[in-house]
Amino acid sequence: MNLLETINLKKYFGETHAVDNVSLTIAEREFVSLVGPNGAGKTTLVNVVSALFRSDSGKILFKGDDITHTSVTERVKAGIARSFQIVNLFDDLTAFDNVTLAIFSRQGKTGNPATLAHLDHEVSAEADAVLAQFNLTSKRKEHARDLAQGERKLLDVALAYALKPKLLFLDEPTSGVSTRDKGQIMDTIASVVRGEGITAVIIEHDMDVVFKYSDRIVVMQQGAILAQGTPDAIRNNDQVAMILLGTSGPDAFTRKD
Amino acid sequence: MDILIIQILNSIFYACILFLIAAGLSLIYGVMRIINLAHGSLYALGAYVTAWAIGTFAAGAPLWVSFLLLPAGAVVVAAVGAAIEPTLLRPLYNRPEEYQLLITFALLLILEDAMHFLFGGTPLTAGAVIDSMGTMPIMNLRYPVYNLLVIAIGIAAAVFLWAFIYRTKFGVILRATSQNMRMASALGLNVKRVYVQAFALGCFMAGLGGAVVVPAQAAVLGMGIEALILAFVVVVIGGLGSLEGALIGALIVSFVRTAGIQFFPEIELAVLYLIAAVVLLVRPTGLSGRA
Numbered sequence: 257m258n259l260l261e262t263i264n265l266k267k268y269f270g271e272t273h274a275v276d277n278v279s280l281t282i283a284e285r286e287f288v289s290l291v292g293p294n295g296a297g298k299t300t301l302v303n304v305v306s307a308l309f310r311s312d313s314g315k316i317l318f319k320g321d322d323i324t325h326t327s328v329t330e331r332v333k334a335g336i337a338r339s340f341q342i343v344n345l346f347d348d349l350t351a352f353d354n355v356t357l358a359i360f361s362r363q364g365k366t367g368n369p370a371t372l373a374h375l376d377h378e379v380s381a382e383a384d385a386v387l388a389q390f391n392l393t394s395k396r397k398e399h400a401r402d403l404a405q406g407e408r409k410l411l412d413v414a415l416a417y418a419l420k421p422k423l424l425f426l427d428e429p430t431s432g433v434s435t436r437d438k439g440q441i442m443d444t445i446a447s448v449v450r451g452e453g454i455t456a457v458i459i460e461h462d463m464d465v466v467f468k469y470s471d472r473i474v475v476m477q478q479g480a481i482l483a484q485g486t487p488d489a490i491r492n493n494d495q496v497a498m499i500l501l502g503t504s505g506p507d508a509f510t511r512k513d
Numbered sequence: 514m515d516i517l518i519i520q521i522l523n524s525i526f527y528a529c530i531l532f533l534i535a536a537g538l539s540l541i542y543g544v545m546r547i548i549n550l551a552h553g554s555l556y557a558l559g560a561y562v563t564a565w566a567i568g569t570f571a572a573g574a575p576l577w578v579s580f581l582l583l584p585a586g587a588v589v590v591a592a593v594g595a596a597i598e599p600t601l602l603r604p605l606y607n608r609p610e611e612y613q614l615l616i617t618f619a620l621l622l623i624l625e626d627a628m629h630f631l632f633g634g635t636p637l638t639a640g641a642v643i644d645s646m647g648t649m650p651i652m653n654l655r656y657p658v659y660n661l662l663v664i665a666i667g668i669a670a671a672v673f674l675w676a677f678i679y680r681t682k683f684g685v686i687l688r689a690t691s692q693n694m695r696m697a698s699a700l701g702l703n704v705k706r707v708y709v710q711a712f713a714l715g716c717f718m719a720g721l722g723g724a725v726v727v728p729a730q731a732a733v734l735g736m737g738i739e740a741l742i743l744a745f746v747v748v749v750i751g752g753l754g755s756l757e758g759a760l761i762g763a764l765i766v767s768f769v770r771t772a773g774i775q776f777f778p779e780i781e782l783a784v785l786y787l788i789a790a791v792v793l794l795v796r797p798t799g800l801s802g803r804a
Contacts, residue, residue, distance in 0.1 A: 308699065332701030344696040346689045357689050360682050361700045376682070419701065 258317075259284045259423055259455050260305065265314035267297075267304050274300040275311070276479035282423070282455060287446070289466040290459045292476035293499060298459045301476070302425045306338045307331045318423070332361070337421035339412045339429060347401040351392055351411055354400055355383040358418035383418070389448050390414040406437040413445055417454075424449065426458040430465060438462065442469055463500065463509055467491060475499070515652040522651070524764075524771040526660045526729075529667025530722050532763035534740055535747040536674060536756060537718030543754035544691040544711040547602060547613050551620035553741025554628070555593065555716050559586030559723025560732035561628055564637035567728075571641075579642045583724055590720025591713045598712040603705070621737070629734055636731035643728045663725045670721065671760060678756060687711060691754075743770075749789045752802020761800055 260282040267275040274297045282288055290298045303309045305316055307328040316324045318334055326334070346354050359379050387393050390410045395403055400411060409429055416424055429445060430438040446469050449456045460466050466473060467487045474484040475496050483496050490496055497508040538552045549555075563586035571579040601620065605612045646662070648655035678684040690697045690707045698704045722740075723732070730736075743766060751762025766785060773781030792799060 306699070328698055329701045329703060337701075338699065340696075340699075344693060344699070346692045346696065348692055349685070349689060353685055353689075357685055357697075357702070358700055360686060361702045364703075415700065 257284055258282065259286075259319060261317040262301075262305065263315040263317070265301070265304060265316065266312045267300055267309055268312055273297075273479040275304060277314070278476075278479070278481055280474065280481060282457060284422075284455055285453050286455055287449065287469060287471045288455075288457045289470040289473045290457060290476060291461070291463070291466055291473060291500065292482070295478075296476040297479040298476055299427055300479075302338060302427060302457070302459065306336055306425060332419055332421075333364070335420070335422035336425070337416040337419040337423070338425035338427065339416045340427055343405075343408045343412045345400040345408060345411060345415070348399060350397050350399055351387065351403065351407075352383055352396045354411060355386050355414055355418050356380070358415045359383060362419050386414050386418045390417075390444055406433045406441055409433060409441055410444060417448060421454065423455045423457070426456065428459055428461065430460065430462060438465060467509070515654045518651055519654055519656060520771050520775065522656060522660065522664070524768045525664050525667075527767035527771065528763045529664055529670075530726050531743060531747055531767055532667055532760055533670060533718050533722035533725070535744045535751070535759040535763055536671075537715035537722075538744050539748050539751075539754055539756065539759045540674075540718070541712055541715035542748075544687060545602070545606075545708055546610075548610075548617070549715070550614060550617040550741065551624055552617075552715075552719055553739070553744060554621050554624035554737035555590050556719040556723040556740045557732065557734075557737030558593065558624060558628060559590045559720030560727040560736065561632045561637055561723070562586040562589045562720075563724040564639045564727045564732045565632060567639040567642065568637065576642070576645050579639070579728075583642075583728075584721070586724035586727070587717050587720035590723070591717035594716025595709055595713040597716075598709050599705070602712070603708070621741075625734065625737065632732070634734060636733045637727075638731040639728045640731070641728075657729070659728055663729070666721075666725055670718070674718070675756060683710070743785075746785050746789050748799065750792050750800060752799025755799065755801050758799050758801040 258281045260280075262278055262280045265275055265278045266273075276297070278297075278301060290301070292298055300309065304311045307326065307330075311324065314324070315322060318331075318336065321334075323331060323334060346357065349357070356379055359382055384393070384396070387396055390413065392407060392411060392414065395407055400408065403411060409432075413426060413429055416426070426445065430441050433441065442465055445456075448454075470487055472484060473487055473490040475482045475490065477499055482499065483490065483493055485493070491509050494504040497504040501508055534552065534556050538549060541547055541549050541552070563583055566582040566585040567579050571582055597620065601616055602613070605616060643657050643659040646658045648657050649661070678687060686697075686702060686707060690702065690704055694704055697707075747759060747762035747766050749762075750765055751758025751760070765788065769785055769788065770781060773784055777784065796802075
């Protein structure tokens with residue numbers, strides 16, 4: 257069953273067609289990578305689907321419901337969460353408080369706002385469990401600003417995950433970290449996402465990461481979908497290799513320069 | 514010696530009032546990045562409403578009726594704040610700061626005239642409360658019991674506010690929103706609601722300051738402007754947006770002011786401005802403010 261469906265989605269910024277007539281479906285429990293050169297419209301597409309931008313035209317269906325005109329809050333409630341390309345954390349709060357915040361947000365009005373935060377055992381236990389899933393238990397009491405870049409990336413994803421989404425968008429979860437940390441971060445994310453049956457869409461530039469973890473790869477260029485398919489199909493697509501690498505031919509993606 | 518103790522008590526009394534006003538101002542700035550020029554007038558409104566309520570409903574009634582009516586000013590001012598934020602301030606968040614300064618300044622002018630119109634030009638007092646509570650001996654002198662009560666209320670408010678901001682769910686949400694509004698809204702937190710609540714809470718603090726001061730000092734026209742200026746000195750010294758800063762600033766300002774009135778009355782305000790200027794030069798973010 258399709259979890260997300262966009263129909264002829266458009267978002268223009270003046271002359272720039274950032275998202276141009278995109279019709280994309282994401283199936284439940286799929287792990288999809290969104291790739292393409294800078295300015296291809298990947299982040300804009302995610303922004304429109306997560307309601308940070310309004311689309312100019314087209315429709316967004318989530319679990320079959322038309323959510324085109326709903327707010328961020330409503331979409332989070334429906335089960336769409338995201339992380340950002342530039343890590344967006346509450347720097348003066350501890351890692352633990354950052355996660356509890358996402359849990360409070362999910363609880364919405366059901367939680368009593370005057371409750372002493374650290375006395376809410378259910379929330380504390382859940383926050384600790386989330387931190388453990390992302391290997392951040394030892395950083396529980398540290399302020400977000402004091403964490404290493406890789407840990408900040410993971411905490412960012414943990415926040416989105418703590419919203420218990422059905423659909424999780426991750427915008428460059430491994431940008432700005434070392435190659436060694438990349439593998440660790442992606443392994444952690446993949447194990448949580450697969451383990452919990454979450455549908456994930458990641459924007460990623462590192463094709464090694466993309467090929468290793470994706471079920472399906474969607475290639476965007478100039479706001480439109482250029483190609484999509486399994487990692488193997490994309491690996492052997494000359495047109496895609498041309499756009500992403502500026503070179504084509506067999507093994508274009510495995511050649512290193 | 515006796516005089517000294519009385520002066521210290523007076524300073525603490527005054528610091529409590531200033532803290533209530535400045536903490537509200539600081540809270541609103543910390544969350545919404547709005548400098549509320551009408552904040553002093555909201556303090557005055559709290560004083561007027563409480564004085565009016567006690568004068569109207571508690572005349573001849575037992576003392577506990579007055580105490581019941583004392584928070585009226587704070588509650589009314591909080592309600593006014595809850596009405597102002599969504600209607601007048603919300604449309605301006607995406608505009609440059611000058612617009613916010615202009616609208617809160619307009620609000621100041623409107624509130625001052627509205628109070629003149631509603632309560633008249635003569636001072637309004639609730640002095641019966643302080644009189645009926647009597648005095649207690651401090652060494653060889655006597656000190657109003659009510660003033661000690663205000664000190665207790667001030668300390669309780671500081672502790673309550675601290676616990677509210679640093680220990681409750683609402684506080685975590687409030688601090689998160691003040692740090693990163695975009696992220697808070699992306700997480701699905703209701704930022705609009707947080708703003709209304711924070712603004713109303715800040716106004717409540719100002720109104721409470723006015724409500725507790727009015728049995729000791731009559732509500733008069735112009736008291737709001739004077740309070741606003743002092744509250745600005747407090748937050749400049751302590752650091753805008755910081756609760757601890759409001760506390761430190763309030764203590765410094767009121768001790769200096771009490772000493773000033775005693776020893777150098779001609780330049781009492783000038784000394785305060787001087788301290789503020791030095792703090793701005795040495796630590797532009799205030800004593801406990803962050804860059």
